[in-house]
Amino acid sequence: GAVVSQHPSWVICKSGTSVKIECRSLDFQATTMFWYRQFPKQSLMLMATSNEGSKATYEQGVEKDKFLINHASLTLSTLTVTSAHPEDSSFYICSAHRGQGQPQHFGDGTRLSIL
Protein backbone atom coordinates (compact mmCIF):
# COMPACT_ATOMS: atom_id res chain seq x y z
CA GLY A 1 0.00 0.00 0.00
CA ALA A 2 0.93 3.65 -0.22
CA VAL A 3 3.52 4.88 2.23
CA VAL A 4 3.20 8.54 1.27
CA SER A 5 -0.18 10.17 0.95
CA GLN A 6 -0.68 13.43 -0.92
CA HIS A 7 -3.84 15.51 -1.00
CA PRO A 8 -5.62 16.82 -2.89
CA SER A 9 -5.18 14.92 -6.16
CA TRP A 10 -6.58 17.66 -8.33
CA VAL A 11 -7.29 21.31 -7.74
CA ILE A 12 -8.92 23.78 -10.09
CA CYS A 13 -9.21 27.32 -8.84
CA LYS A 14 -9.29 30.93 -9.87
CA SER A 15 -6.26 33.11 -10.28
CA GLY A 16 -5.23 34.80 -7.02
CA THR A 17 -6.29 31.91 -4.80
CA SER A 18 -3.84 30.27 -2.40
CA VAL A 19 -3.72 26.49 -2.54
CA LYS A 20 -2.41 24.15 0.14
CA ILE A 21 -1.12 20.66 -0.68
CA GLU A 22 -0.47 18.12 2.06
CA CYS A 23 2.08 15.34 2.08
CA ARG A 24 2.01 12.66 4.78
CA SER A 25 4.32 9.76 5.47
CA LEU A 26 2.02 6.98 6.61
CA ASP A 27 4.16 4.39 8.32
CA PHE A 28 7.46 6.07 9.06
CA GLN A 29 8.78 9.33 10.39
CA ALA A 30 10.30 11.60 7.79
CA THR A 31 12.56 14.38 9.00
CA THR A 32 13.00 15.37 5.40
CA MET A 33 10.51 15.50 2.55
CA PHE A 34 10.92 16.80 -0.97
CA TRP A 35 8.66 18.82 -3.20
CA TYR A 36 8.84 18.55 -6.98
CA ARG A 37 7.12 20.18 -9.90
CA GLN A 38 6.66 18.51 -13.23
CA PHE A 39 5.51 20.23 -16.39
CA PRO A 40 4.02 18.17 -19.22
CA LYS A 41 6.53 15.93 -20.94
CA GLN A 42 9.32 17.12 -18.66
CA SER A 43 11.15 15.50 -15.81
CA LEU A 44 10.74 16.10 -12.10
CA MET A 45 12.22 19.36 -10.94
CA LEU A 46 13.16 19.58 -7.29
CA MET A 47 11.66 22.73 -5.81
CA ALA A 48 12.62 22.46 -2.18
CA THR A 49 13.67 20.21 0.65
CA SER A 50 11.34 20.34 3.60
CA ASN A 51 13.02 19.95 6.99
CA GLU A 52 11.03 19.09 10.09
CA GLY A 53 11.24 21.85 12.65
CA SER A 54 13.29 24.21 10.53
CA LYS A 55 13.13 26.27 7.37
CA ALA A 56 12.89 24.60 4.00
CA THR A 57 15.81 24.68 1.61
CA TYR A 58 14.76 26.05 -1.76
CA GLU A 59 16.38 25.32 -5.10
CA GLN A 60 17.72 28.15 -7.17
CA GLY A 61 14.99 30.02 -8.98
CA VAL A 62 12.16 28.89 -6.70
CA GLU A 63 10.45 31.76 -4.89
CA LYS A 64 10.20 30.97 -1.21
CA ASP A 65 7.50 33.59 -0.66
CA LYS A 66 5.46 32.08 -3.46
CA PHE A 67 5.80 28.46 -2.40
CA LEU A 68 5.48 28.28 1.36
CA ILE A 69 6.59 25.04 2.95
CA ASN A 70 5.76 23.98 6.48
CA HIS A 71 7.02 20.77 8.05
CA ALA A 72 5.46 20.95 11.47
CA SER A 73 5.60 17.26 12.34
CA LEU A 74 7.59 14.18 11.44
CA THR A 75 4.79 12.90 9.22
CA LEU A 76 3.40 16.01 7.56
CA SER A 77 4.73 18.62 5.17
CA THR A 78 2.57 21.19 3.41
CA LEU A 79 3.20 23.26 0.32
CA THR A 80 1.12 26.40 -0.11
CA VAL A 81 1.09 28.06 -3.50
CA THR A 82 0.25 31.65 -2.60
CA SER A 83 -1.75 33.86 -4.94
CA ALA A 84 -1.60 31.24 -7.66
CA HIS A 85 -1.60 32.30 -11.30
CA PRO A 86 -2.05 30.29 -14.51
CA GLU A 87 1.71 29.87 -14.90
CA ASP A 88 1.72 27.99 -11.59
CA SER A 89 -0.44 25.28 -13.14
CA SER A 90 1.56 22.08 -12.96
CA PHE A 91 1.84 18.65 -11.40
CA TYR A 92 3.25 18.88 -7.89
CA ILE A 93 4.70 15.76 -6.26
CA CYS A 94 6.08 15.19 -2.80
CA SER A 95 8.33 12.41 -1.61
CA ALA A 96 9.81 11.09 1.59
CA HIS A 97 12.37 8.47 2.43
CA ARG A 98 13.24 6.35 5.44
CA GLY A 99 16.82 7.52 5.56
CA GLN A 100 19.50 9.33 3.63
CA GLY A 101 20.29 7.54 0.39
CA GLN A 102 17.23 5.31 0.63
CA PRO A 103 14.73 5.20 -2.24
CA GLN A 104 12.14 7.88 -2.22
CA HIS A 105 8.48 7.08 -1.80
CA PHE A 106 6.36 9.43 -3.82
CA GLY A 107 2.88 10.71 -3.22
CA ASP A 108 0.41 10.37 -6.07
CA GLY A 109 0.87 14.02 -6.96
CA THR A 110 -1.44 17.01 -7.15
CA ARG A 111 -2.53 18.39 -10.49
CA LEU A 112 -3.03 22.12 -10.05
CA SER A 113 -4.95 24.07 -12.66
CA ILE A 114 -5.30 27.82 -12.24
CA LEU A 115 -7.92 29.49 -14.39
Next chain:
Amino acid sequence: EDKVVQSPLSLVVHEGDTVTLNCSYEVTNFRSLLWYKQEKKAPTFLFMLTSSGIEKKSGRLSSILDKKELFSILNITATQTGDSAVYLCDQWAGSYQLTFGKGTKLSVIP
Protein backbone atom coordinates in the same frame (compact mmCIF):
# COMPACT_ATOMS: atom_id res chain seq x y z
CA GLU B 1 24.55 21.65 -18.07
CA ASP B 2 22.59 18.54 -17.11
CA LYS B 3 24.20 16.40 -14.46
CA VAL B 4 22.22 13.30 -15.31
CA VAL B 5 21.69 12.51 -18.98
CA GLN B 6 19.34 9.80 -20.16
CA SER B 7 19.10 8.34 -23.60
CA PRO B 8 17.20 7.83 -25.69
CA LEU B 9 14.57 10.42 -24.83
CA SER B 10 11.88 8.36 -26.46
CA LEU B 11 11.63 4.80 -27.69
CA VAL B 12 8.90 2.83 -29.45
CA VAL B 13 9.15 -0.95 -29.59
CA HIS B 14 6.93 -3.93 -30.24
CA GLU B 15 5.85 -6.35 -27.56
CA GLY B 16 8.47 -8.97 -26.98
CA ASP B 17 11.40 -6.75 -27.87
CA THR B 18 14.27 -6.14 -25.48
CA VAL B 19 15.20 -2.55 -24.65
CA THR B 20 18.19 -0.92 -23.04
CA LEU B 21 17.89 2.49 -21.43
CA ASN B 22 20.95 4.54 -20.60
CA CYS B 23 21.81 6.96 -17.84
CA SER B 24 25.09 8.83 -17.49
CA TYR B 25 25.91 10.86 -14.41
CA GLU B 26 28.49 13.07 -12.77
CA VAL B 27 30.95 11.68 -10.29
CA THR B 28 30.92 14.53 -7.79
CA ASN B 29 29.92 13.17 -4.38
CA PHE B 30 28.28 10.15 -5.98
CA ARG B 31 26.49 7.93 -3.49
CA SER B 32 23.98 5.91 -5.47
CA LEU B 33 21.97 5.82 -8.65
CA LEU B 34 18.28 5.03 -8.61
CA TRP B 35 15.84 4.05 -11.33
CA TYR B 36 12.14 4.87 -11.19
CA LYS B 37 9.16 4.12 -13.41
CA GLN B 38 6.57 6.81 -13.90
CA GLU B 39 3.24 6.00 -15.46
CA LYS B 40 0.31 8.32 -15.02
CA LYS B 41 1.05 9.52 -11.55
CA ALA B 42 4.14 9.66 -9.37
CA PRO B 43 7.28 7.58 -9.90
CA THR B 44 7.68 4.18 -8.34
CA PHE B 45 11.03 2.85 -7.29
CA LEU B 46 12.74 0.15 -9.35
CA PHE B 47 16.41 -0.19 -8.38
CA MET B 48 19.12 1.42 -6.31
CA LEU B 49 22.72 0.87 -7.42
CA THR B 50 25.77 1.70 -5.38
CA SER B 51 28.38 -0.84 -6.45
CA SER B 52 29.86 -1.20 -9.88
CA GLY B 53 29.32 -4.38 -11.87
CA ILE B 54 26.66 -5.93 -9.67
CA GLU B 55 23.45 -6.55 -11.56
CA LYS B 56 20.15 -5.93 -9.83
CA LYS B 57 17.28 -7.97 -11.20
CA SER B 58 13.53 -7.94 -10.78
CA GLY B 59 11.58 -10.15 -13.14
CA ARG B 60 12.15 -8.95 -16.68
CA LEU B 61 13.94 -5.82 -15.53
CA SER B 62 17.60 -5.59 -14.66
CA SER B 63 20.08 -2.82 -14.08
CA ILE B 64 23.80 -2.42 -13.67
CA LEU B 65 26.16 0.39 -12.76
CA ASP B 66 29.56 1.21 -14.22
CA LYS B 67 31.33 3.60 -11.86
CA LYS B 68 34.40 3.80 -14.05
CA GLU B 69 32.53 4.99 -17.11
CA LEU B 70 29.88 6.80 -15.02
CA PHE B 71 26.77 5.25 -16.44
CA SER B 72 24.01 2.81 -15.72
CA ILE B 73 21.73 0.81 -17.95
CA LEU B 74 18.23 -0.49 -17.40
CA ASN B 75 17.29 -3.56 -19.43
CA ILE B 76 13.78 -4.77 -20.04
CA THR B 77 13.38 -8.12 -21.77
CA ALA B 78 10.25 -9.46 -23.47
CA THR B 79 8.58 -6.08 -23.20
CA GLN B 80 4.85 -5.83 -22.58
CA THR B 81 2.41 -2.98 -23.12
CA GLY B 82 2.37 -2.50 -19.35
CA ASP B 83 6.02 -1.49 -19.51
CA SER B 84 5.02 1.68 -21.34
CA ALA B 85 6.08 4.52 -19.06
CA VAL B 86 8.71 7.17 -18.50
CA TYR B 87 11.80 5.73 -16.86
CA LEU B 88 13.73 8.15 -14.71
CA CYS B 89 17.19 7.87 -13.33
CA ASP B 90 18.26 9.81 -10.26
CA GLN B 91 21.73 10.42 -8.92
CA TRP B 92 22.02 10.69 -5.17
CA ALA B 93 25.12 12.76 -4.48
CA GLY B 94 25.78 13.29 -0.83
CA SER B 95 23.64 15.03 1.70
CA TYR B 96 20.29 15.62 0.02
CA GLN B 97 21.43 16.49 -3.47
CA LEU B 98 19.03 14.89 -5.91
CA THR B 99 19.27 15.12 -9.65
CA PHE B 100 16.80 13.47 -11.98
CA GLY B 101 17.44 12.92 -15.66
CA LYS B 102 14.85 14.02 -18.20
CA GLY B 103 13.65 10.46 -18.54
CA THR B 104 13.17 8.00 -21.36
CA LYS B 105 9.64 7.59 -22.61
CA LEU B 106 9.09 3.98 -23.57
CA SER B 107 6.09 3.01 -25.66
CA VAL B 108 5.44 -0.68 -26.22
CA ILE B 109 2.98 -1.41 -29.00
CA PRO B 110 1.14 -4.72 -29.42
